[in-house]
Amino acid sequence: MADLLEQTRAALHDELALFDAVAGGAEDGDLAGAVLPLIRQDQERAVLVAALRLYAAACLVESCQLVRAGRPWPEAVHAIDRGLIRAGVALRARMRQLADQMLAALAPAAPPQRAQVLLASADAGAPPARPVPVLRDPDAVSLTEYLAAPPAGADARGLAPVHLTAVAAHWPALARWNSVAYLLGQTHAGERLVPVEIGRSYVAAQWSQDLVPMRVLLDRIAAGETVYLAQHNLFHQVPALHADVLMPDCVYTDLPGKPDETAVVSNCWLGAAGTVSPLHYDEHDNVLVQVVGCKLVRLYAPGPAGLYGDGTAVAGNTCGVDVDAGSGSTAAAAAYRARHAGFRWHDGYVECVLRPGDGLFIPAGWWHYVRALTASFSVNYWF
Ligand SMILES: O=C(O)CCC(=O)C(=O)O
Helix, strand or coil, rough: CHHHHHHHHHHHHHHHHHHHHHHHHCCCCCCHHHHHHHCCCCCHHHHHHHHHHHHHHHHHHCCCCCCCCCCHHHHHHHHHHHHHHHCCCCHHHHHHHCCCCCCCHCCCCCCCCCCCCCCCCCCCCCCCCCCCCCCEECCCCHHHHHHCCCCCCCCCCCCCEEEECCCCCCCCCCHHEHHHHHHHHHHHCCCCCEEECCCCCCCCCEEEEEEHHHHHHHHHHHCCCCEEEECCHHHCCCCCHHHCCCCCHHHHHHCCCCCCCCCCCEEEEEECCCCCEEEECCCEEEEEEEEEECCCEECCCCCCCHHHHHECCCCCCCCCCCCCCCCCCCCHHHHHHHHHHCCCCCEEEEEEEECCEEEEEEEECEEEEEEEEEEEEEEECCC
């Protein structure tokens, strides 16, 4: 371990010098905590990139210091996890290497076993009245052929959502990720730190974010708390989970306006029943794949948020209308619908329920609202 710590320190010479200049010393105190306020999305890109790199370096140095001080190994790995979660690509390879080597050297081999499952049984409810068209077990060729004749309700690119049933039926993850013991085992007894959102949705009044060990997230899901590991590339932290999935080759579909080479960005979504991604759109085409549990997805064709009544965007790409608040037969829901009378509550959308092994093709720009009907684990691919 001593060699590794020295190598890390030598490799970070430039960052440490910068840290000395900015924050007055790399030896003492909470290095990463001191650097964190420097990461601000509103600053010039070059400054943000430098701040992210500095933060990653501070996390690495802090981690080494914790090992040297003889602190329990999860503390040292948590310091690296904070860097992996917050610093994007900055020093990612070095952080992954140090985390792997530390875990191999310090963490106990056999994690405690728990027989529990993420989800005991699933009731996906009634099929939606306005279903997304279904294509069974598609590949890039069949999806390209299907989309060649623009489907009903297609957007300006000639695209519309497609429910890709059984697209991931062969993934090892389908047989593994429902096991809490398996998830704990792949994350060093659940000690790896992960980001969680606490509250029904990121536009709800009572909503916050935290970093917690995976075991805490799994306990909270089991306790029925509305917690969500959302839009996080867990695969960068835990490559063993990446080995359980196979990127659907639909991401190679020949779509209008697409360059030949596009980068694919993948994220994990693990949470309790009732978590919601509010109505929003993304700039990339997407395949959302369900591994554990069921999700309801409602989609509206691209258009300005104003098209849907006074649902002004609250976060650039997020509609201000709360689909949940206006759904159902209560007086409160009816009053909410009346307040947002221009919103298309009763038409203009399609819906589907994703079950384990299913995927959903969501073309760029399509508004989508997603609600977990059960505890749920999904993976998405933006391409
Ligand atoms: O599953 C979710 O909660 C949201 C997924 C999503 O918004 C996406 O894949 O773009």
